[in-house]
Amino acid sequence: KAGRIVTCAVIFPTLSQGPAWHRKAPPVNAVAMIFGGLLPTFTLRLWRAFPVLDQAGWAAVAFIIIVGTVISFSFFIQGVCDIGPLKGTLMGTLEPLVASAVSACWLHTSFHAVELLGYALILSTVFIIMVKPEE
Numbered sequence: 001k002a003g004r005i006v007t008c009a010v011i012f013p014t015l016s017q018g019p020a021w022h023r024k025a026p027p028v029n030a031v032a033m034i035f036g037g038l039l040p041t042f043t044l045r046l047w048r049a050f051p052v053l054d055q056a057g058w059a060a061v062a063f064i065i066i067v068g069t070v071i072s073f074s075f076f077i078q079g080v081c082d083i084g085p086l087k088g089t090l091m092g093t094l095e096p097l098v099a100s101a102v103s104a105c106w107l108h109t110s111f112h113a114v115e116l117l118g119y120a121l122i123l124s125t126v127f128i129i130m131v132k133p134e135e
Helices: 002-015 017-022 028-043 055-083 085-092 095-106 113-131
Strands: none
Touching: 055 085, 085 113, 095 113
């Protein structure tokens, strides 16, 4: 049951983009993420599973929120403004590759052939779209 609820919460922001965007709703992504977060929170009663954090734990949460979300998203939006939405989004698709490379170097994570094939497909798709002549 929990898996289905979380799946619905994850796909809701993506599926809600089309109808809301055509109605000229500017904060489409924010509203979709709020509803996507509220669904599992209230249906799974996530407040019951909230961990007890010490000062270092709260510092880590603050770091994730400020650096991992606010600053990185601000840089992404600025990058999209600088290089355009198509190239910015394509560069954003490289984020899993960068995260994997960092985990391989820092955490010594090993990857299997299927994962490496997936990385190769992501890279090839990005390059194919970027070198496509504009019409």
